[in-house]
């Protein structure tokens with residue numbers, strides 16, 4: 001996604017709003033088994049001064065993710081702040097610098113570079129997700145099983161310590 005920065009270059013030091021959408025490849029997040037459900041929105045300002053373009057924006061999108069606790073799929077809104085600078089190509093630059101090319105910048109580059117850092121490493125479908133039963137494997141959010149009660153009963157029968165406790 002190319003962002004035209006001509007206006008910002010002609011009126012240096014002034015903030016210009018921009019709002020763009022673009023689709024990102026699921027392959028970026030396939031290690032986690034997640035999927036993009038929406039395009040990525042980047043909404044913010046650009047400001048050009050002294051051969052540098054500063055971009056401050058909010059990045060937002062919706063993912064289909066997998067609960068780490070119970071394995072169910074659920075939708076998750078992700079939002080993070082992006083603050084990066086692009087420099088002119090004629091300045092000496094490193095490979096990791098973002099460049100201004102023919103008065104355009106590739107805004108998806110810094111978004112992709114910051115993407116994984118801003119997706120939570122732990123995903124829970126809800127704060128109190130009950131997870132799966134360790135015995136029968138049922139999702140305890142949707143159904144109850146009698147395994148806990150059964151295990152307690154077995155404990156009481158077989159375990160000599162539980163006899164002692166009494």
Ligand SMILES: [Zn+2]
Nearest residue numbers: 067070125129
């Ligand atoms: Zn869950």
Ligand SMILES: [Zn+2]
Nearest residue numbers: 133136145147
């Ligand atoms: Zn169970």
